Amino acid sequence: MTKPILVLKDIVTLVNKGTSSETRILKDLNLTINDGDFITIVGANGAGKSTLFNVIGGNLPIDAGKLLLHETDITNESEEERTKFLSRVFQDPKLGTAPRMTVAENLLLALNRGAKRRLKPRQLKQHMNEFTKLAATMNNGLENRMDTATGDLSGGQRQALSFLMATLKRPDVILLDEHTAALDPRTSQELLHATNQRINEDNLTALMITHHLEDALKYGNRLVVLDDGQIKADFKGPDKQKLTMEQLYQYFEV
Amino acid sequence: MNLIVSAIGQGLLWAILGLGLFLTFRILDFPDMTVEGTFPLGAAVAVTAIVHGMSPLMATLLAFVAGMIAGLITGLLYTKGKIPILLAGILTMTAAYSINLRIMGKSNTSLLGQKTLLKAKFLASLPTYFDSVLLGMIVIAVITIILIFFLQTDLGQAFIATGDNEKMAKSLGIHTDNMKNMGLMVSNGMVGVCGALIAQSNGYADINMGIGTIVIALASIIIGEVAFGELTLNQRLVAVTLGSIIYRLILLAVLQLGFSANDLNVLSSIVLALCMMLPQFKKALHLDHVLSKGVKVDD
Numbered sequence: 001m002t003k004p005i006l007v008l009k010d011i012v013t014l015v016n017k018g019t020s021s022e023t024r025i026l027k028d029l030n031l032t033i034n035d036g037d038f039i040t041i042v043g044a045n046g047a048g049k050s051t052l053f054n055v056i057g058g059n060l061p062i063d064a065g066k067l068l069l070h071e072t073d074i075t076n077e078s079e080e081e082r083t084k085f086l087s088r089v090f091q092d093p094k095l096g097t098a099p100r101m102t103v104a105e106n107l108l109l110a111l112n113r114g115a116k117r118r119l120k121p122r123q124l125k126q127h128m129n130e131f132t133k134l135a136a137t138m139n140n141g142l143e144n145r146m147d148t149a150t151g152d153l154s155g156g157q158r159q160a161l162s163f164l165m166a167t168l169k170r171p172d173v174i175l176l177d178e179h180t181a182a183l184d185p186r187t188s189q190e191l192l193h194a195t196n197q198r199i200n201e202d203n204l205t206a207l208m209i210t211h212h213l214e215d216a217l218k219y220g221n222r223l224v225v226l227d228d229g230q231i232k233a234d235f236k237g238p239d240k241q242k243l244t245m246e247q248l249y250q251y252f253e254v
Numbered sequence: 255m256n257l258i259v260s261a262i263g264q265g266l267l268w269a270i271l272g273l274g275l276f277l278t279f280r281i282l283d284f285p286d287m288t289v290e291g292t293f294p295l296g297a298a299v300a301v302t303a304i305v306h307g308m309s310p311l312m313a314t315l316l317a318f319v320a321g322m323i324a325g326l327i328t329g330l331l332y333t334k335g336k337i338p339i340l341l342a343g344i345l346t347m348t349a350a351y352s353i354n355l356r357i358m359g360k361s362n363t364s365l366l367g368q369k370t371l372l373k374a375k376f377l378a379s380l381p382t383y384f385d386s387v388l389l390g391m392i393v394i395a396v397i398t399i400i401l402i403f404f405l406q407t408d409l410g411q412a413f414i415a416t417g418d419n420e421k422m423a424k425s426l427g428i429h430t431d432n433m434k435n436m437g438l439m440v441s442n443g444m445v446g447v448c449g450a451l452i453a454q455s456n457g458y459a460d461i462n463m464g465i466g467t468i469v470i471a472l473a474s475i476i477i478g479e480v481a482f483g484e485l486t487l488n489q490r491l492v493a494v495t496l497g498s499i500i501y502r503l504i505l506l507a508v509l510q511l512g513f514s515a516n517d518l519n520v521l522s523s524i525v526l527a528l529c530m531m532l533p534q535f536k537k538a539l540h541l542d543h544v545l546s547k548g549v550k551v552d553d
Contacts, residue, residue, distance in 0.1 A: 057425075083427030090421075098418035101411075109415050114427035117412040119404070165426075 004068075005172055005205055006033040006056070011065035013051055025051045027229035028065070033173065033207070038199050040216040041209045043226030044252060049209045052226065053175050056207075058082045069172070084114035087166035089159070089179040096162030099151030103142065103161060106150055107131045110165035134164055138194055140187075156187035160194065167198055174199075176208040192219060213248050225251045259383040261506045265499030266390025267451050271467060272474030272494040273397055274444030279475060280490075282417040282437045287343030288328040289445045289471060291350025292321040294464035296446030297453035298354040301363045304454075310371040314450045321446020322439040324350055329435035347464075354461055361461040370454035386455050393451065394495050397444065402488050413437060414487075445471075466519045473526045474498035480529050501525065 011029040016022050026048050033039065043049050054060035056067070058079035067075045069085060087110075090096050097106050108124055108131075128146065135143040138160040142153075150158055159179055166174050176195065180188035196219050199206050210216050216223055223240050225233040225248070232251060235243050271293065278286040296317035303313035324346055331342035355361065371377075377385040404410045415423040416433040423430050445467075453459040478490070478497025485493055508521050 079424055080427050080429050083425060088425050090425075095419070095421050098415045098422055100418050101414065105411065109411060109423075109426055109428075112408055112412075112426070117409045117428065119407050119409050122406055122408050122411050 003035055003070075004032045005035050005037075005070065007031075007066075007068040007071075008033075008055070009066040009068065011055055011067075012063045013048075013055060013060060014063045017063070025229055026055065026062075029230055031224070031231060033205060035205060036203055037222050038196075038204075038206045038220040039208070039222045039224055040220040041207060041224050041226055042211070042213060042216045042248070042251075043232075047226040048229045049226055050177065051229075053088070053177050053207070053209065056082075056173070056175060057086060057088060081114075085172040086175065087113060087169075087171040087173075088175045089162045089166050089177065091178040091181050093155040093158040093162070093182055096165070097150040097153075097158055100149055102147050102149055103135065103153070104128060104131050104146045106161060106165060107134070107168060110168045113165075113169045113171075134168070135161075137198070138164065138191075140190065156183050156191065159183060160191055163191065163195060163198075167202065167204065170202065170204070172205060174204055174206045176206060178209050178211065181211065195219075213245060217243060217245065217248065223248075227251065256383055257506055258503070259387060261502040262499055263383055263386030263390055264455075265502035266394055266495065267386055267455060268448065268470060268502070269390070269394055269474060269495040269498035270397060270448035270451065271445055271471045272478075272498045273394075273401065273491065274441045274448065275468070275471035276475055276491065276494050277401075277437050277441040277444075279472065280417075281414055282434060284339045285343070285468075286325075286328065286438060286441065287340060287468060288324055288346045288350075288438070288442055289343075290464045290467050291347035291354075292324045292442040292445045292464075293449040293452075293467045294354050294459070294461060295324055295350050295357075296321050296449030297459035297463055298357040298363070298449075298461075299446070300450030301365055301453050301459035302357050304365060304368050304370065305363060310369050310374075310454060314371060314447055314454075317446040317450035318443040319446075321449075322443040324446070325438035325440070325442030326435060328442070329438040332438075333431035333434055350464075351461070358459060358461070362458060364458045365454065366457065370457075371451065372454055389451070393447075398491050398495070401491055405487060466522055469519070469522045469526050470501070473501045473522060473529065476526065476529045477501050477504075480532050 008029060008031040011026050012024060013026045014022055014024055029052070041049055041052070051060060055062055058077060062075065066073060074082065098109070104124055108122055108127060111127065132143050132146055135146065140157055140160055142157050142160055145153065145157070150161060153161065159182070163179065180191045183191065192215060198204070208220065221237060221240065223235045223243065224231055271289070275286065275289055278284060299320040300313040300317040303316050304310055308316070328342045328346040331337045331345060332339045335342070337345070372385050372389060377389060380388060405414060412423065412428045413433050413436065416428060416430045420430050449463070452463070474494050474497040476497070477500050478493035481497065481500060482489070482493045504525055505518065505521060509515070513521060
């Protein structure tokens with residue numbers, strides 16, 4: 001039996017707290033994430049997908065419930081503290097990288113994710129070989145632009161870099177928030193393919209939000225349907241493999 | 255000749271202010287008004303300390319500490335109190351005015367007959383005005399080297415990333431609030447040192463000597479950028495100092511035209527405004543160029 005990495009217990013989040021328009025976004029949501037899970041998350045707009053990621057990431061305080069990492073309570077840990085075990089890739093290519101810093105400098109920042117930053121020389125040159133090799137695995141020419149400011153990269157290259165940065169220092173859990181949605185279809189498929197490959201090779205635990213049901217079926221070993229702040233369906237392993245587009249589509253019919 | 259040497263000396267001393275503001279204005283990417291208060295604060299602290307018998311070097315270091323405290327106050331108002339940075343700076347700047355009066359006990363304190371850094375033996379033997387040139391060069395060299403080293407450390411890189419993309423910095427575990435506070439402290443510490451040195455160079459501290467300092471600091475930064483164009487970060491630090499010297503030379507030229515020292519603030523603002531509008535002028539001029547070309551092809 002695989003061990004749970006991250007457990008979400010009876011999570012409740014509210015908006016407009018204490019006013020007449022108080023609304024619950026996540027409604028006693030329970031989710032157990034096991035080692036090696038690659039979960040694709042689907043759900044209509046407003047189902048709470050982004051809220052779920054913000055709760056895990058610590059950007060959004062929860063109003064009830066508990067988060068357990070390896071059985072330790074991390075409910076009150078700040079966003080910065082959680083980066084020790086967690087990494088994220090955002091939807092917007094602008095959010096994932098520092099535009100005025102070079103590709104290599106960005107990777108170096110990511111290498112120190114969650115670590116204390118000290119007054120010691122950054123040792124960029126010593127890591128250059130390793131970084132260039134890593135960039136080459138993305139097959140999009142990123143390795144030739146190591147000294148380019150990331151603001152001058154294409155959206156696809158930026159997102160590929162964001163993804164590399166998220167996996168550079170092995171995270172316990174990686175959150176992919178529609179990280180290919182802003183890209184053209186071909187670039188998007190290429191990055192998804194690279195994402196899948198790296199997650200499988202390194203046996204990473206990942207959660208990926210997507211609006212493309214095809215991608216949700218094609219990638220990952222577990223699929224979660226989120227609806228109205230709760231987990232409506234959770235297909236694991238063989239169940240997910242047997243799942244068809246038609247069956248999945250039913251969850252989106254009103 | 256003397257005037258030019260004097261302008262270069264002033265440019266070097268005032269460059270410390272530009273470098274200090276560079277940390278917040280260009281790297282952290284926000285305008286910090288605190289400097290208008292920390293500049294006279296540094297002057298008041300140093301002059302008062304010297305008058306009370308402290309060595310000029312210690313007094314200048316004390317001005318650094320005083321500036322850091324002011325920077326920390328702005329930082330805490332901004333990061334913990336969630337007051338917008340512009341207002342947080344203005345609050346500290348306004349409060350500093352009263353503090354400066356308390357420190358000096360009056361609105362103007364003279365250093366007449368007192369020791370200053372500029373009267374140190376190795377400087378005093380130099381020809382007139384060369385003392386501030388040498389002192390300025392030493393201080394600027396030390397500060398620039400420390401900054402270049404700092405920005406290439408893991409901490410320095412986290413500091414740069416905070417200003418470049420705060421959300422990303424946070425998602426990599428960088429404590430961005432601490433970075434902002436650190437930046438504001440170091441920046442205002444440097445501005446305090448600049449105030450202390452200018453007071454020693456002028457021979458007095460005045461309660462109103464902070465007025466217009468932010469414009470002077472911005473002028474050094476922006477003239478440096480306009481004059482030297484695309485540069486690496488390290489080169490940009492040097493460009494600030496050169497910008498500060500160019501700014502002094504421009505002022506000298508303008509004063510030679512017959513303006514008085516009382517016109518300095520309006521002249522400073524005009525110089526800065528012109529430099530900041532330069533890209534727009536260039537665009538307009540370039541457009542003319544393209545149009546005229548189009549006409550020629552038609553011929």
